[in-house]
Amino acid sequence: MSSEDRLELRRAAVRPRAFGAWYVTEHHVRIWRRYLGVNVATAIGTPFMFLLAFGIGLGLLVNANAGPGGVDGVSYLVFIAPALIATSAVTIASDEFSYPVMQGLKWNPIYIGMHATPITARQVVDGLVLFVALRVTATTFVYFLIMAAFGGVPAASGVLTVPVATFTALAFGTPLFAYAATLREDRGQFAVVQRVLVLPLTLFSGTLFPLEQLPAFLQPIGWLSPLWHGAELGRVVGYGAERPLWLTAVHLAFLVVLALAGWRLAVRVMRGRLDA
C-alpha cells in the first residue's frame, strides 16, 4: 500500500466516524415516518383522553373527597399533569427499546447490516438512543402544549416538564435496551418484564396519587422507579411544588446516573453481539 492510498482509506471513514450515530438516527426517523398516521394520532389523542379520564372524571371523585386544591395544594389535574407527561414518555421508551431491538438483531437483522458498513456497534446504540430521545421530546412537547392549554401546567417553568420526561424515558429505557440486546430467543421475556417490572414501577410511582397514600411496604418500589423521580421533578417545575432542594437533586441525579449506566451497558452488550 502506498502512503497516498493509506491516506485515502483514512479519509473514507472520517465522516462515518464523526456522524455515524446520526446516520443511524436518520434510518429510524425514516421508518418512523412510514407510520406517521398512528404516531401523530396517538401523540394528540392520548393527552386529550388523559384529560377526559383523569383530569375530569377521576378529578371529580378526588376533588369531591379532598376538596378543591386538596392535593399538594393544587387541583387534581395540575397534580397529575407532569406525571402523565412523564408516563407517556416512559411508554414510548419501553416500546422502542424492547421488540424493535430484538427485531434489529434477529428477525430483520438490520443492525448487522449497519455494522457491515463503517458504523460501529457503539454508533448503532447511540443512534437509537438519540432517536428515542428526539421522539420522546417531540411527543411530550405536544402533550405539554395540550395540558397547558387546559390549565394543567400553571408555572412559567412548566415547559421543563418536557426535558424531565425525556430524562425519565431514557432512565427507564436504556437499561431495558441493554437487556433486550442480550436476548437471542423470544420466550415471552418482554411480557414478563412488562408485567413484573414496568407495570409495578409505573403503578406504584406516585403518578395518580401521592406515593405516601400507599401502604409503607409498597412505597420503596416507588423510590426505585424512574417514574416517581421524574414525576416529582416534573411537579417541581410544573407547578412549583415545594420539595426540599436535596430531594430534587436526588431525583435529577437518579435519572441521569441510571440513563448513563444503562446506555453504557447497552453499548457493551451490543459490542458482544455485533463484534463477537
Next chain:
Amino acid sequence: MSAVTEQRAMRRGGVRALYAGNARAVVGRGLVATRSSNWVVIASGFFEPVFYLLSLGVGLGAFIGTVTDAAGREIPYAAFIAPALLAVSAMNGAIYDSTWNVFFKMNFGKLYEGMLATSLGPLDIALGEILLALFRGAVYGIGFQIVMQLMGLNLSWWALLAVPAVMLIAFGFAAIGMGVTSYFTTFQQMEWIMFVLTPMFMLSATFFPITVYPEPVQWLVMALPLWHGVELVRGLTTGVVGPELLVHVLYYGVMIAAGLAFTTRRLRALFLD
C-alpha cells in the same frame, strides 16, 4: 345464474371448506406449547390485574374514599374498581391472544401455514385459538376472584357467576380481534388496536361512574362493549342484580355471533381465495 356458478357459490358459501371439526387439535397443540413455554410468563399474567388493584384500589382508594353504586349504596373504591379490572383483564387477555399472538404466528412463525397443510381448516384454527384464549381467561379470572375474596371485595354470592361472565367477555373480544388482525401486515399497524382500546379502557366506567359525563357522552360510552362487560361483572360482584344484566349478556351474544361470522369471512378471503 348458471348451474356452474350456482354450484360454485354454494361451495364457497359452505362452512365445510373452512372447518374440519377438529379445533381440538389446535387446542391440544396450544396446551403442549404452553407446557413447554416459560411458566414465568404464564404466572406473570396473574399479577397484572393484582398490581392494578393494589395501586388503584388501595392507593387511589385511600384518596377517594367511597363511591355510590347503582343501588345507591356507598361502597369502597376498591370494591368499585376490582370488577372493572377483572373485565378489563379479560378483554386485554383475549385481545392479546387473538391479535398479537395470532399476528405473530401468521406472519413470523408461519405456524398456520403448516397447520393448513393438514386436514385442518382456517375455522378450526380460529376456534382453537379462541378456546385457548378462553381457557387462559378463566384461569386468570379465578385467580383474581380469589384475591378479591381475600381482600373482601366480593360483596355478594352472585360473584360466583363473575368467572363465566369473564369468559363471555373474552369470547366476544377474541372473536372480533382475530378478524381485525387479519387486515394487519406490520407491527406498527397493530398499534391502532391500542389506539382504540386505551380510551375505551379509560372511559368505560372503569375508574369512575359515567354519571360524571354529560348525557350524550354517557350514551356513547354505553354503546361500547367494555362498558357492558364492566357493568355485568360489577353487578355480580357487588350484588346489584337485575334484568339489565341480561341486556349486557345479550350484547355479548350478538358480539360473539357477529365476530365469528366476520372472522370466518376474513379467513376464507385470506386462505382460500
Next chain:
Amino acid sequence: MTVISATDLVKRYGEVAAVDGVSFEVAPGESFGLLGPNGAGKSTTMRMVGAVSTRTAGELTVLGLDPDEFGPEIRARLGVVPQQDNLDNELRVRENLLTYGRYFGLPRRLIAERADELLEFAQLADRGDAKVDELSGGMKRRLTIARALINEPRILLLDEPTTGLDPQARHILWDRLFRLKEQGTTLLLTTHYMDEAEQLCDRLVVVDHGRIMAEGSPAALIRQYSTREVLEVRFGSERNAAAAAALADVGDRLEVLPDRVLVYADDGEAALVEVTARGLQPLTSLVRRSSLEDVFLRLTGRSLIE
C-alpha cells in the same frame, strides 16, 4: 502486493476453534474462494476479514490495515453480501439503497445517482418502489449485492451468494458477479457449491474443520487431487460394497459411497469396459469429468453437501 493477507488466523469461541490457523493471500482484482461444507469456518473467516469479529490469534491485514484497529476504515471500502439477507423489510427497495449509502457518509445526491445505476445493474429498475417482502429470493439477493456496491467497494465479500436460490436465479446472479469481476472488483466468496466455485473463482482454498486442506486454481486442484474422468456405477445399495471389492484395481482409485461406487480413471469409458469384462452388471453407469466435489472427497473422505 495483496489486498487481503491472513497468516495463521485463529478464532476460538470458548474451547471450540471455528478457524484454526488459516493462511491465504488475495491479490487486487482476484476472485478468491473459500470452499467447504457448512460449519467449516468459512463464515467466521469472512466476518474477521469484514472487520466485524476480532481474531483470537494470528495476523490479518485488509487493504493494508489491521481490522481490529481500523474497522470503520476497512468497512468503508468493503461491500458485504451476508448469507442471511438483512435488507430492511420496513423500507422499500430504493430506500434500502439510500439509507445504506448514508452509513458511508456519502452525500445524498451521489447516493441517489448510484442507487439508480445499481438498480439498473441488479435488473430491479422497475421495482424501486416495491416492498422488500414482495421480491423473490433471487431479487432480494441481487438487491443485497446492489446495496453492497453503493460505496464502490474495493473488495466484495460474498457469503454463500446463491444458497437457497433456484437454478435460473443462480445463473442470473453469476452473470452479474462475472461482470463485476471483469470490471476489476476483488471478490472473496464462500460457497459449498463446487459448480459455483468453478464458475467464479480464479483461486480457492478447500476448508474443513477450520483448516485449509488445499489451495490452487480449480483446474490445478482437480489435476492434483483427482483423475481426468470419473466413472459412477450403481449396483443397488446392498451390493455396492461387494462390487467395489471386485473392482479394487480398476482405475487409479475407488470411492465407495452409500448409493454408488466412484471409479477414478483418466479414461472413464475404458474403466466401464473393464467393469463389465469382470462380469459385473451395474444398474446405471455415468462417465463424467472430475470436479471439485471429487477433490473434496479425496481430501476429507466426505461429501461437500451432506
